[in-house]
Amino acid sequence: MLDRRSFMATAATAGVLLPTGSAAFAAAMQPISMPAAGLYDSNEDAYWAALRKQFLIPKNVVNLNNGTVGSSPRPVLKAVFDSYELTEQMTQAGSEDYPIWGYGPWVEFRKPFADFMGAHVDQMAILRNCTEANSYIANGFDMKAGDEVLISDEEHGSGEQPWVLRAKRYGIVVRKFAMPKAPKNPDEILNRINDAITPRTRIIFVSHISTATGVILPAKQIAALARSKGIISAFDGAHVPGMIAIDLNDIGCDLYTGSMHKWLFAPKGTGFLYLRDEAVMNRVWNTVATGGWDDPTRMADRYMQIGSANIPTMMGLNAAIALAQSIGIERIERRHRYLADYLHAAMMERGAQSWTSPDPAMRCAIATVNVPPVSRMELQEWLWKNHQIRVRGGEPSKLRLCTPYYLSKADIDRFLEQFDAFRKMKGIA
Template sequence: MFDRRSFLGSATAASMASPAAAQALKAVPLPAADLHGRDEDAYWKALRAQFLIPADVVNLNVGTVGSSPRPVLKAIFDGFETTEQMTQAGSEDYPIWGYGSWEAYRKPFADFMGAHVDQMAILRNCTEANSYVANGFDMKAGDEVLMSDEEHGSGEMPWMLRHRRYGVVVKKFAMPKPPKDAAAILNRINDAITPRTKIIFVSHISTATGVVLPAKEIAALARSKGIVSAFDGAHAPGMIKVDLNDIGCDLYTGSMHKWLFATKGTGFLYLRDESVMDRVWNTVATGGYDDPTRKADRYMQIGSSCIPTLMGLNAAIELATSIGMERIEARNRLLADYIHGQMVKRGAESWTSPDPALRGAIATVNTPPVQRMELQEWLWTNHKIRVRGGNPSKLRLATPYFLSKADIDRFLGLFDEFRKMKGA
């Protein structure tokens, strides 16, 4: 617990560190547009310099949280410096969002995700968006939501709350480990649908295995049976190119602080059209929540929030767009394929699909008898490499575009060393 002395000490330390922080945040030139064609390694190395992650740190856990690069941090800090002057032009203008429509921030992200601004609500994280769907979707006791057995807690628990309070039935299908193709997933969903199924809620990219589910085909299956389709897209923005209106789903949630490297505290809720909006009640409400003419904007009426976070979001979109999502996705997949192949050569059991269409930038492998948590602690404490996974022996290895092959080889060498040390 903080007392006054420790708080003041922390504040003093922060103020003393500010010149170093300012130095760390100095602008570093982005690579020339044609450098990728001339020297691909130099191009990605130049982008690595945009991140404050020290050179000796390897982050294979972007699946939990990304690191905002210099342009994003500059936009955030400049945003605070500007907004906190309290010199906004209008007498009713204040440096907060959560009451207005803020299309200057919604539209760039909607465009980036293949949506229209009227379909997009910017929220504070994916958990908040998932809670809107689970708590707000119009259902009665005995109605079923169908989900996979690989959903993240922030996707599953809101539905479990709805189950406990109102008797909605949470039904799960088992994801193949690994799925050999899209049909293996679609068949399991189709077989689990009953006359009581009202909504299918699944991850677009599994947080457990990194499998990229066939979202467009799942949405079409749901639509053919009169069922609403909803996706938890926490991992998708910035990892793969997404076109929400092409997918054809009814609802889609996500976060921007992972693979897009935007500000922490940014998430979103996409609603396809009024027919869906009419079935999803607001569960956070202030003035304007009940105005249907505001469309998706009415789900943004969440009270005082932080405008500089949205300025950082715009900068993250600008950076990703300048690189090109096709190029980012190809790089992400290339690195994931490499680390996955190398782990399989070492005898790891793959939970990542052999179908390239079902793989993104997460390679999940099972490595018994290696104990995941013991390896994770050893790697970070002794070698500054971050990994994550699941007990007892699952490793989830995330490969953002700024990693190098040398970073991955360093991890692989240490993994070999750890196994030898443990006699595994």
């Protein structure tokens, strides 16, 4: 007979939803061992299935909506909870050594993340999310009324609205170019950007991976184009950390932002702002200020001076980086592509219209498709309520299908089967 603890742990992995805060939830949080070394080479499916157990998402739930927020796995949650327990004791040795303060340089959190992203610690500020980091750029970048920012027509509200606010308040101009739908090669995007640049363009701000379509924009070429014209380049990389391998300094951009809570599975409340060098920092005013904001020797750290901070989330961030590194980002990216390509091809076979790039190199773990006359909201509700499958999209018929590495082909087949069943039920051929 199962004791209470093993019953609850079994219940969680068998797909029973457990109320958070309950003893059952705590039991389900017990550590589970990582896949054995060598399993990837001997049995890749078993390797990913073993990693799936690190996620609290019940077994019967298929999560194809990782693009909104990721689910933090056990090692990340454990780091956060342990860190709360430790810091809340307030027993640190030094009288000034009070671990849940902000104000410090926090190299122990900035450096692992900077290393992971191909940047130097001095270039990296960890903020609370991508929206905040984008707001730092739009609010703080040195511009006069009439100066232009060039953005795409596919920016997330958290990329576009900070500029709209600045325009409304201070008279800068937000100019938009239309992204090709769907881009077949990088030059199509570069040409659109080039054609939209004017003598008043001061900064180009675009997503590195489009939230709407999953298209990977040619960041390195865009940064080079901007530089050749004396324009600052800034990227919203909300979907980048943990989805694809990246080397920020190789891209050669001036500014870059992102979220760690999506594809890296770090705790909610983690985002970042990368600033290339002192010259760029001198052109970006702080938005939130306390002591230290005006000390240039602190480099990117001065953008982290926000007052008291939530250090346990950063301990969770370090655990998320360690998990990704223990798997290997190249391996993760390959898995993302494999699952998304499989799903994308299956939707094409069903007559869907692709909204992402037809070039597999220009997309990764987001396969956006248009499936008229299916109502995405009706399908989304039906899939979640009846089949525990999460999808999300846009009106009226667009589905943004995300494939985090812990999904299996069988999970995707379950979605496809129910997608077919829904269409049949609605009399759609």
